[in-house]
Amino acid sequence: MTIPPTEPHPDDWNDLTRRAQSHKRWFYGKQPKPVAEVMSQLIQRRGYAQVRNLGEWNDAWLAAAGEAFAAVTEVGQLRRGVLEVVAANSLVMQELGFEKERILQELKAARPDVGLKQLRFRVGKIG
Template structure:
């Protein structure tokens, strides 16, 4: 296994707190990119990941049709997320219809 360089203590503490469910992590570029890869070209423009709080990733969705499709694929999406970002595990996805920014 290849060794990585030193990590910032703030990143280490944030990851630990997130894993334990004590912190809220704001969406990052990495989250956005991973989400787009997981949901694909059709649903990516219709949904945006928000905050990860206590293992629950909040997803804003443009309309109820897209929300229904994402809800149907929820287990698959969570599995793919865990494979791609094992250091940022999620226990659940919470979808809500809203304005995408």
């Protein structure tokens, strides 16, 4: 006795499609990620981009302000176009105020891609 072939029920096809999609998501989710993606995540999580950016600012600051000011100042963070500079004492901060426009123009020329608008000086500990 032979069993006649039967057509599968339409719900069986839907279930098969759903399972295939689920398996595909699982399989491709386990694939290795590109090295470039992993490296960019690592750089972002560890903050290496900020360290590199700070080094570029230090170089630009040394060129714009000169060695005399660079020895007694430290470049801080850039927030909303305002670069913060920490001075060793109020006398240095006052002298920087006199040179502010010249330094600002030189920094803009050195780093035109960052959108520098203003300099802000404050007295603090130089580390």
